[in-house]
Amino acid sequence: MLTTTTTRVLEPAELDAALAVLDRDPVANAFVAARVQVAGLDPWRLGGEMWGWYADGRLESLCYAGANLVPICAGPAAVRAFADRARRSGRRCSSIVGPTEATAELWSLLEPSWGPAREIRAHQPLMVTEAMPPDIAPDPLVRRVRKDEMDVIMPACVAMFTEEVGVSPLAGDGGLLYQARVAELVSAGRSFARVEDGRVVFKAEIGAATPRACQIQGVWVAPEYRGRGLSKTGMAAVLGYALRDVSPVVSLYVNDFNTAARATYRSVGFREVGAFMSVLF
Structure with missing residues (x-):
């Protein structure tokens, strides 16, 4: 029995089907x-397109195509279809990241068409x-960053990003998009820091948040x-803020070579449940 498959950009009306995946x-x-x-499926609000892979008319897999290219619940056939579409579109993303x-x-x-990558992190x-x-x-001194503390938190965010990714977030547009993202997290009450003498000595953010799970990022x-x-x-x-105020499950992903960070996360109760891979351009 043949299965009919197709790949296309999702319409805003397909929001419930996308959320189910x-x-x-x-x-x-x-x-x-x-x-x-937050944004639905409108590409302008979402910051990218949401591609769908359909089998016999049913939405089975997704691929977010924005600043990142992210395969979602994608088996081999869906991955091949997403790769075909990505090749035709040309590379617009700064990374590929996902399971x-x-x-x-x-x-x-x-x-073969997009390479070489600047860096590949094969197991996170x-x-x-x-x-x-x-x-x-x-730590009782770790608190939410206030909206009037952007000048305090930004140097730490830039230092963390540069150390982690290997390039400065201020390149290209002078950091406007990055500063907007930091400001968004501060405004949402999801940026945390320990500040001593006007300087950040520890920071982390809850970068993604849904009612079911949230993700800590930018630990520095x-x-x-x-x-x-x-x-x-x-x-x-x-972690206390996240569990109390955001979601019942807290996640993060970490480079496998960062043994100190992995040990820290295990010491506060995190356990490994899978792995991501990142391809950086």
Whole structure:
């Protein structure tokens, strides 16, 4: 029995069908689900197109095509279809990121026309927790960043991004888009820091948030403060805010070579449940 498949850009009226696909894995899909729940499927509001792969008229898989290219619940046939469409469209994204198996297959199909990548991070453990650590006291000095503290938080955000990604977020447009994203998280009450003498010594954000799961990102300790345990107590504090105010499940993903960070996250209760892969351009 033959299955008829097709791939196309989703229409705004298909929002419920898209959310149903995203809801199959609320942790792995938190980043895209959070955007869709706020912006719907209109490309202008969403910041990109949402491609759908249909089998016998039923929506089975998605691919977010914006600043990132993100395969969602995509098996081999869907990945091939998304790769074909991406090749025809040309590369517009700064990275491909998603669950390891689908992302690796997508990159293998795109590399001949899109390569080489600036960096490939082939295994980034996805970690989750649903509870506060019983034996670690949260840092009482970690608090929400105020809206009037953009000049305080921005240098730390820029330093973290540059250290993590390998390029400055101020390149290109002078940092306007990046500053807008930082301001968005501050305004939403999802940016947290420990500030001493007007300077950030620890920070982290809840970057994506849905009623079912949220994702911590941008964890950073000022270099001269590292080794003092601030990341552990700071993460415990941010985790408390996340579980109390945002979602019942908190996730993050981390580079496999960052053994210190992985140990910190395990110490506050995170466990590995999967892995992501990132291809950076």
